[in-house]
Amino acid sequence: xxxxxxxxxxxxxxxxxxxxxxxxxxxxxxxxxxxxxxxxxxxxxxxxxxxxxxxxxxxxxxxxxxxxxxxxxxxxxxxxxxxxxxxxxxxxxxxxxxxxxxxxxxxxxxxxxxxxxxxxxxxxxxxxxxxxxxxxxxxxxxxxxxxxxxxxxxxxxxxxxxxxxxxxxxxxxxxxxxxxxxxxxxxxxxxxxxxxxxxxxxxxxxxxxxxxxxxxxxxxxxxxxxxxxxxxxxxxxxxxxxxxxxxxxxxxxxxxxxxxxxxxxxxxxxxxxxxxxxxxxxxxxxxxxxxxxxxxxxxxxxxxxxxxxxxxxxxxxxxxxxxxxxxxxxxxxxxxxxxxxxxxxxxxxx
Numbered sequence: 001x002x003x004x005x006x007x008x009x010x011x012x013x014x015x016x017x018x019x020x021x022x023x024x025x026x027x028x029x030x031x032x033x034x035x036x037x038x039x040x041x042x043x044x045x046x047x048x049x050x051x052x053x054x055x056x057x058x059x060x061x062x063x064x065x066x067x068x069x070x071x072x073x074x075x076x077x078x079x080x081x082x083x084x085x086x087x088x089x090x091x092x093x094x095x096x097x098x099x100x101x102x103x104x105x106x107x108x109x110x111x112x113x114x115x116x117x118x119x120x121x122x123x124x125x126x127x128x129x130x131x132x133x134x135x136x137x138x139x140x141x142x143x144x145x146x147x148x149x150x151x152x153x154x155x156x157x158x159x160x161x162x163x164x165x166x167x168x169x170x171x172x173x174x175x176x177x178x179x180x181x182x183x184x185x186x187x188x189x190x191x192x193x194x195x196x197x198x199x200x201x202x203x204x205x206x207x208x209x210x211x212x213x214x215x216x217x218x219x220x221x222x223x224x225x226x227x228x229x230x231x232x233x234x235x236x237x238x239x240x241x242x243x244x245x246x247x248x249x250x251x252x253x254x255x256x257x258x259x260x261x262x263x264x265x266x267x268x269x270x271x272x273x274x275x276x277x278x279x280x281x282x283x284x285x286x287x288x289x290x291x292x293x294x295x296x297x298x299x300x301x302x303x304x305x306x307x308x309x310x311x312x313x314x315x316x317x318x319x320x321x322x323x324x325x326x327x328x329x330x331x332x333x334x335x336x337x338x339x340x341x342x343x344x345x346x347x348x349x350x
Contacts, residue, residue: 004196004328004329005326005327005328005329006326006327006329006332006349006350007323007324007325007326007327007349008324008325008326008327008347008348008349008350009324009325009347009348010039010042010043010320010321010324010325012347012348013039013042013051013325013347014035014036014039015035015347016335016339016344016345016346016347017031017034017035017038017039017051017054018031018032018034018035019031019344019345020035020054020058020338020339020342020344021034021035021057021068021090023342023343023344024057024058024061024068024342025061025068025069026068026069026090026093027069030068030089030090030093033090033092033093033096034057034090034092034093036092037092037096037123037124037127038050038051038053038054038092038123039051039325040124040127041123041124041127042320042325042327043316043317043320043321043325044124044126044313044314044316044317044320045312045313045316045317045320046124046126046179046313047192047327047328047331048186048187048188048189048191048192049123049124049186049188050124050325051327051331051335052188052191052192052195052327052330052331052334053121053123053188054334054335054338055334055335055337055338056191057090057121058338058342060120060262060263063262064262065088065120065262065263066088066089066090066120066263067087067088067089067090067120068090070086070087070088070089070090070093070094071087072084072085072086072087072089072093072094072097073085073087075117079105079108079109080105080109080110080111080112080113081105081112081113081114081115082098082101082102082105082112082113082114082115083114083115083117083245084097084098084101084114084115084116084117085117085118086116086117086118086119086120087118088118088119088120088262088264089119089120090120091119091120091121091122091123091265092122092123092127094116094119095116095119095122095128095141095267095269096128096131098114098116098269099114099128099131099132099139099141099269099271100131101114102114102269102270102271103131103132103135103137103271105271106132106137106271106272106273106276107137107273110272110273110276110277111270111271111272111273111276112270112271113268113270114268114269114270115241115244115245115266115267115268116245116265116266116267116268116269117242117245117246117247117266118247118264118266119264119265119266119267120263120264120265121263121265122143122265122267124179125141125143125163125164125165125179126165126167126177126178126179126310126313128141128165128269129141129165129166129167129177129179130167130175130177132167132271132272133167133168133169133175133177134169134175135169136169136273136274136275136280136284137169137271137272137273137274138166138167138168138169138271138272138274139165139166139167139168139270139271140164140165140166140268140269140270140271140272141164141165141267141268141269141270142162142163142164142165142237142240142241142267142268143160143162143163143164143237143241143265143266143267144160144162144234144237144238144241144242144249144250144265144266144267145160145162145249145263145264145265145266146160146249146250146253146260146263146264147159147160147221147250147253147254148160148161148187148221148222149161149182149183149221149222149223149224149230149231149234150206150210150221150222150223150224150231151224151231151234151235152224152227152228152230152231152232153228154210155206155209155210155211156210156221157220157221158231158250158254159182159224159231159234159235159238159250160234160237160238160249160250161181161182161183161186161187161222161224161230161234162181162182162233162234162237162238162241163179163180163181163182163186164178164179164180164182164233164237165177165178165179165180166178167310168274168287169274169280169283169284169287170284170287170288170291171281171284171285171287171288172288173287173288173291173308174310174311174314175310176287176291176308176309176310176311177309177310177313178309178310179310180225181222181225182224182225182230182231182233182234182237183204183222183223183224183225183230184203184204184222184223184224184225184230185200185201185204185205185222187222189204190204190205190216190219190222191216192328192331193216194216194217194330195328195329195330195331195334196328196329196330197329197330198216199214199215199216200214200215200216200219201214202214203223204222204223205218205219205220205221205222205223206220206221206222206223207219207220208220235250238250240268241266241267241268242266245266247264247266249264249266291308294306294308295307295308327350332350335350336350
């Protein structure tokens with residue numbers, strides 16, 4: 001932790017976050033869900049998707065873009081699938097609900113596939129895939145929203161940096177989980193850099209004129225990971241989410257210069273019952289063996305240890321559960337401002 005950071009107990013931070021969303025009109029249950037997902041991200045070191053988002057969410061609720069009292073409803077449903085309209089609910093509220101629905105379907109017919117349209121920012125997506133993995137299932141989640149990333153070869157926004165997460169169960173090890181954007185860096189990392197007062201690496205972002213920059217304050221669009229691979233995946237994720245939910249988010253902006261007037265996401269949330277295909281305990285053992293085999297490989301020069309997906313985050317989690325969550329000066333300053341505005345007591349030390 002640096003001198004400019006403040007260390008906060010995670011339970012106090014989660015209580016503060018929950019109280020903040022109750023003040024925004026959420027039910028106690030929905031506020032607790034939102035708080036748990038945000039603080040979970042901080043606990044795993046995914047600070048770009050943690051409590052630094054609170055001031056942004058407060059503004060979008062006040063603007064009527066996030067709905068603290070949504071009418072979440074089923075549009076279409078089969079034994080294995082469901083299409084949900086989220087009514088612009090806070091992302092974690094509707095996404096946890098739909099993940100539970102598809103897990104139930106997976107337990108009954110082997111797979112559950114859910115489409116969510118008209119939700120808002122869903123936080124760190126790995127939370128949802130791990131919901132399934134901890135219940136002996138494979139979990140998958142994909143997101144798409146309006147353009148914020150330049151496709152490979154372009155100098156203006158054309159696709160969203162759509163993230164994907166996959167998690168599977170294990171036995172001796174923590175469930176491996178990958179949670180990655182199709183951009184080089186998640187957009188929240190640019191916000192975190194602003195809060196920390198630091199520059200970002202070359203190759204992360206472009207300014208409004210399409211020129212490379214390392215100044216997060218000049219950020220206008222993200223760059224895709226792996227060039228055509230990242231932007232190609234992003235385009236296909238729009239096909240699996242928005243287009244299938246009849247709620248296109250890219251083409252109207254690009255072809256019609258449409259401005260939605262609010263932030264909106266569409267999402268896939270899926271669960272696969274491993275036991276439908278193979279013995280679950282055997283599968284977990286095979287996952288453990290695969291992890292052991294990869295970690296046992298000879299490391300490259302200058303590398304002390306080989307990590308598998310999710311391993312760095314679980315180590316940070318174990319440390320922060322014990323020792324607290326470090327928050328940068330900018331994040332603390334912004335949280336103090338909203339706490340004062342809504343008369344919510346800050347966690348000790350802030």
